[in-house]
Amino acid sequence: MTTLWLTRIQPHLHQRQARKDLSSAAPLHQRLMQLFPDHLGDQARRKAGVLFRTEDTGPTPVILLQSHLRPDLDELPTGYATAATKELTPLLEALRPGLAVRYRITANAVRKPGHTTRATTGAPAVIPLTGADADHWWQRQAEGRSGLHLTTAHSAPLDTARGERAQDKRRITHARTRFDGIAHIKDTELLRQRILDGIGRGKAYGCGLLTLAPASRHTP
Incomplete structure (x- = not known):
């Protein structure tokens, strides 16, 4: 490992x-x-x-x-x-299916319209998500791609991360949302890989780090 x-x-x-x-x-x-x-x-x-x-x-x-x-x-x-x-x-070795964990992640929740949608509507290549749309994004990431089953999920918008791309000095922005709550592990190997790789875009701007801690059995 x-x-x-x-x-x-x-x-x-x-x-x-x-x-x-x-x-x-x-x-x-x-x-x-x-x-x-x-x-x-x-x-x-x-x-x-x-x-x-x-x-x-x-x-x-x-x-x-x-x-x-x-x-x-x-x-x-x-x-x-x-x-x-x-x-x-x-911690990685202790993960197992069914284990209840507290999670936290600051993520760049976005939607990427397809080429046809962009061509017909003029939509940008990346659309930042907020509110309920961001919450749905996190649920898809957690349950569909990260081996978790969410028990609770709380979100809070954070300041946008801003920077400049080194090769062409183009301005870069990453909208950020903090998600935290309680989840149960469904797929241990998938979860370990997502912890290692990070989740979503903007990893050089403080996004994508998923941290876990065992949840108390008395946690509601």
Whole structure:
């Protein structure tokens, strides 16, 4: 089984570089990639298995970083953050059909009209989804493609992630929605693969990281 690491980074908000990185997903992605070897080539994020998101539900922001390679936390600037890494492989090995889990993901929920629809209606290639449409998108992703059966699902719109494509400087935007709740595992192998690969678009912009934790048997 692929070794998987989860790193929890709590930036020190008095540090200017930390505040700058938290202001946008693009500089944060660049910062996190500096924790991995330089020789990974053009597909460095994919080869390192890097997925991340910023958690802002507590008193201070926390960055969750998942990767196939163990990050070198010494590459963070002095005084930048408090950080620690743990291995997630035991969690992957503990997954089994029927297990109840808490899940959370920040995702780029979108619809891609077909060529004919685009030609006849002028619809864009990618349409961001919000509200009930985003909820239906997550249900399809979770139950149809990720080996989960959703028991509860809550969603919250987040700020749009913005950046610039390196090769042509084209502006990029990714609408983001946070989904969390309780689910039961249906297909263990499919779920493990989706955890490793991430879900949906915008992975370099803080989208796609699915995290799980065992749910209490008393959870409603």
